[in-house]
Amino acid sequence: MEDVILGCGSPVGEQGAAIGKTAALLAGWDDSVAGCQIDRFCGSGLEAVNMAAARVMSGMEDLIVAGGVESMSRVPMGAGGGALFFDPEVMAKANFVSQGVSADLIATLGGYSREDVDGFALRSQQKASAAQRQGRFDGSLIAVRDASGQIVLDRDEFVKPKTTMETLAGLKPSFAKLGEMGMDAVAIAKYPQTLSIRHVHTAGNSSGVVDGASAVLIGSEAAGRDLGLVPRARISAMAIVSTEPTIMLTGPGPAVRKLLAKSGLSIDDIDLFEVNEAFASVVLRFLDDLHVPEEKVNVNGGAIALGHPIGATGGMLIGTIIDELERQNLQRGVCTLCIGGGMGIATLVERV
Secondary structure, eight states: OOEEEEEOSSOOGGGOSOHHHHHHHHTTOOTTOEEEEEOBTBTHHHHHHHHHHHHHHHTSOSEEEEEEEEETTTSOTTTTOOHHHHOHHHHHHTTOOOHHHHHHHHHHHHTOOHHHHHHHHHHHHHHHHHHHHTTTTGGGOOOEEOTTSOEEEOSOSOOOTTOOHHHHHTSOOSSHHHIIIIIHHHHHHHSTTOSSOOOOOOTTSBOOOOEEEEEEEEEOHHHHHHHTOOOOEEEEEEEEEEOOTTTOOOTHHHHHHHHHHHHTOOGGGOOEEEEOOSBHHHHHHHHHHHTOOGGGBOBTBOHHHHOOOGGGHHHHHHHHHHHHHHHHTOOEEEEEEEEGGGEEEEEEEEEO
16 A cells, blocks of 8 residues: 545544544554545545546556545534635635525526425435445445444434425525525625525535545556455546636536546446535536436435535545446446535546
8 A cells, every 4th residue: 555545624633634644554554655635625535536546547656545534523614714714805706605505596596496405305315215224335334343342333324214395394494594694695796697595405405414434445457456356446537627616516517527528428328426415406406407317316315315524425425336336237427526616526437
């Protein structure tokens, strides 16, 4: 092993200080194994995977662990500070609003009603519940154990199988007050065709605030052969884009278009998509942007049901889509996430 690259959205406190190297040391790996952490907001984990893959493709390294970590219960979002979130001059120049207000702006512009976003959230919960019940995640989960070796957690706790449209409808909008404090005015000034923002996102149709970690082993064909490992998939292409920062969360569509253009493929050539469910409107917008049938997207649910541990999610999506490609005997999958500041990221994986 040559390096450990971990994404982290708030790389401070106990998950700061080059946590990739910290993890390698704590695991008792050889002193020669390096490590680092990177921050591309919600795309950090997938950026770590793409960075590792690019370095292997270039021949600079042969074997890297990539993924990410986020303990949102212990290091809250925004703990790292930053001008984009806290400097009034920067925020004003960027026409910055909360991501929740951006999600509501997307819903307003797209004509997505409260019933639309709640319906998508319900389907996410139902798919995740069925996948968990059928053991589809079991092969990729690592149990958390205490100091004596006893298992204290071996499955995602956030899934809510008893969710109904009625329970979702009873939740209050999460971002209306932020809108009243001036963020709606910023969004409307940028998008004057919007006379008012309809605040449809709640805790039930937005991604869950959770703890999580992910790790993917990425290596060259020669390294795998030397170690006697059987490859499961190939990272064939990757893309990063940035879009308008006020609406902020529309990056997945352009990122996937760029990815497909680089790889010479069409939407119809992709069997499955994992689109991070930061908010329900983000995925609905992606479906509309690229005319992707919903039955190809997040077939085992997504972050609304499973949670979105910021830095870890990208690595989780890679594992999820490879598992599902194998289960269905399919060939190609794309993982994509929206990212703060208007960015989008995408990765193409193919079974080998």
